[in-house]
Amino acid sequence: MLLLLSSCASVPDLPSGNSFPAPPAPDYDLTANWAALPGMDDYADRTPGDSLQDLQYRAAADVFFVHPTIYTDVRKDNNTWNAALTDDALNRDVDESTILNQASIFNAAGKVYAPRYRQAHISVFYDEGESVKQRALDTAYQDVLAAFDYYLTHYHNGRPIILAAHSQGTLHAERLLRDRFEGKALGEKLVAAYLVGMPIDREAFRTIPVCTGAEETGCFVSWRTYRDDFEPGPGQDDPAVAVVNPLTWTKATDRAPDSLNRGGILYNYEAGPIPGLVWAEIRGAALFTNKPSFFGDILFRTKNYHVADYNFFWMNVRDNAKQRVDAYLGSEPPYVE
Template identity: 45%
Template structure:
């Protein structure tokens, strides 16, 4: 079990040659050619769709959760994090190809299974495949390379969302959910489609996880400070208690930290007894997995409460941001949807 949780961190490390086998990109940014535009009319360009059997339909082992998409009253548009850390041909283009079947499988068996599935209890799950930026985009000293790679990726997310609105949504309440690179794209999407826009009336909540989001990021969408608040956003980044990552700077410690055990933004400690359960890499359910406390823009946890926890030395729990609090997130989605629909009926 210790190794299971340690392995969650591997994809969160940088793509230099390391224990995770990731790689540096040594050439300047260039648009991937050939790399055909995604056609979102094809089910193959979606990692998750309600009417297609996929990893987002599953529920954890050793749990009594059920996939409720058939009766769900809301949709979630989920933007997955970076899974592109290598290249099948060794040349490491800046953006992934949707024809990379190995990458698609890795995405499905990691983030779609462990993260997107949290929403299947109360939402129809939509998760587009997109030509994500390579992880090195977050490490390169050349900001132009980073911007171009992320812009290229966001264009796909935007196109997929427009297709979703035109062909799938039909006026239903919308949850936006994302992690890491996905959160960068989700913030842009929120500003373009929801913030001070008519579509904002359909927004239940946005889960913007794994990247710093400032309290004033949006003009009309505030941070959420209560479990049943709607038309708001929540955000957190998980690290070991008393740990500050190397990049941490005091001038950006104003980032929103939502405690996923209380759904408040204060610095109150919440014990693992309030944790309804999380999931390990093998998608096994573990109750009371972690405690949580917000501290200067970071979410701090003690070592997960599992057998052998004394041997855990991880400091960065980025890749387990959702895993550690899986059942609490699942419950909160339902709570906010219920509150949203109740207000709509008034």
């Protein structure tokens, strides 16, 4: 996953004129167009190590997860700014990276639904994709919205909802909150939204505030992670950006010690969570941590820990998702993993 930060090796051709070619829109009646569904054997059902359990079978809530950008190169059968859902190699990359490392966090708190969608190419976040950025993101969001509406019609049944996302997925989840939750009856079903990896304004929503405690519901959390010595560039430290510390679930700027970190996941998912992996401290518009210690860490030189926004705090996010569901339902947790 760390390679994603520097994997922008090639970009699609710029569209000519007003054309914007895109792969066909997905049909969400087909299970192939979902990366995770309850009852389907998928990577969201996995758990790291040997002490955690997939509890979707008894979960009282649902989790709708929107994955980040995995479309980072131009493949032989896909030269557009939006990924094709028929790209089997890309689908495997999605499943084996973000669904395994991020969506599986939530399988103790809810039944996990994660749509495949025509994600925008990573270059839309760089200069070479600026001219097509909004059209590519709009195409991707059309799918996310269609998948969520399909979920509401066929699966929801009035259950509480956690909305979780990362990076590009967070941009789509932010729009989804406005279109389907903000000021609507469905807003009453929102347990919490995990809008991770992108800057989200504290006042982004009229009726959905930033969470200020671990058991608060109907709110959102957000953070972006950097190494302790990272220096934000111009415009990167906007004081209006919401930041919640995933070790304390507050906006407090005191350093949360690594003793509060119940376990992070690095490159070896099967090895299980590593307790005390990093501390965390809010500074301005971002979250800062120490460099984690692991075999081969001498090669881990980036100061941008974006790809590890969830992984560094894996167990804390898992525990918190369960905690918020229990608070929403007004029940005591059945046990602690």
